[in-house]
Amino acid sequence: MEVVAEGVDGKLIISVASGKGGTGKTTVASNLALSVGYCQFLDYDVEAPNSNFFLKPEIKHVQKVTIKHPYFLTETGADFSACADFCHYNAIAALKDEVIFFPELCHGCGGCKLVGPKGTVREKDVVVGEIRKGPAKPNIDFSMGDLKPGSMRTTSVQNALDKLITKDGLVIIDSPPGTSCAMVFAVKDCDYCILVTEPTPYGLNDLELSVGVLEKLNKPFGVIINRDGIGDNKVEEYCNKNYIQILAKIPNDREIAKYYSRGDSLIDYDSSWKKKFENILKGIEKELQT
Ligand code: SF4
Structure with a gap:
């Protein structure tokens, strides 16, 4: 039925x-x-x-889930304190000559790139998990998420x-x-x-x-x-x-x-x-x- x-x-x-x-x-x-x-x-x-x-399910499609993580061009000598001040998740510590980034705290909001010195904050894709999708019997359209350990x-x-x-x-x-x-x-x-x-x-x-x-x-x-x-x-x-x-x-x-x-x-x-x-x-x- x-x-x-x-x-x-x-x-x-x-x-x-x-x-x-x-x-x-x-x-x-x-x-x-x-x-x-x-x-x-x-x-x-x-x-x-x-x-x-x-x-x-018969998994037919796997899709990586990524978020953007920032990286900081410290060799430019720019001041990244605005990035650290902005980050609500305390993922950035801006020291005099270096930036310490805590990836596990970063939510990938992109805010530090917006408020940081122009052109000195870049982003890269980081895989946080994947989606697997495919049909299951009798007529189920199945999808599951799997968070990366x-x-x-x-x-x-x-x-x-x-x-x-x-x-x-x-x-x-x-x-x-x-x-x-x-x-x-x-x-x-x-x-x-x-x-x-x-x-x-x-x-x-x-x-x-x-x-x-x-x-x-x-x-x-x-x-x-x-x-x-x-x-x-x-x-x-x-x-x-x-x-x-x-x-x-x-x-x-x-x-x-x-x-x-x-x-x-x-x-x-x-x-x-x-x-x-x-x-x-x-x-x-x-x-x-x-
Ligand atoms: S992307 Fe957002 S959460 Fe990640 S470090 Fe920048 S401000 Fe913090």
Whole structure:
């Protein structure tokens, strides 16, 4: 069954996020994509992308992501103190005869070139990661970002993914865990966010933090409880008390874990989950239309 989703402006962006890593966020995002079968899928968890493990795309296109780093023509004898004063990220120390540049702090904003002595600040491209893109079965347009080890330019790679988002249809974004800038970036344009959590005190604590971010961003959201059966029922109580919809509960099951560890999906394990994920999508569409 093919479900074609349409959001308010012709596309529907669903971000799948979680307050902490290891809660099953990627499992939910990839199973939603596999169940619907027809969508664009983007892995924004660029520091640790692993949705390819479940979706098994055929990567056909690899694109380097670069930012501009400055370099300083110190042999000109120019004074670069204006560059150091300008840099909000303290990436430059201008000494009498030399400039010390801290590349890991540079955001590539280009400001030091603008304010520095004319013609003495140049720029070069520096690779901070790459985008990999290709089709996955059944009909998924897959893209993932992969941050270069040691690089801190997470949002630069996410920004490159942003540019690939199609103009219509269903878009599923696998968000980074937590509530950092990288998570905010991955949910900022979504129409709806699915929060994945576990029924434990840690799960509840991280869920509350994620809910706080989404409420500030004014994003509609619902919760999927993964590994239901471990811990306690405080997550459920919290959701009920705060009128947060619980979209599904995925049981804590050793067999499911075995499937995950082999890169197999929940719907491979139990095909009834396909219908459940399709119904989750239909419910979201209905909620957004009211
Ligand atoms: S490009 Fe921007 S962030 Fe990088 S050193 Fe220059 S002013 Fe600082």
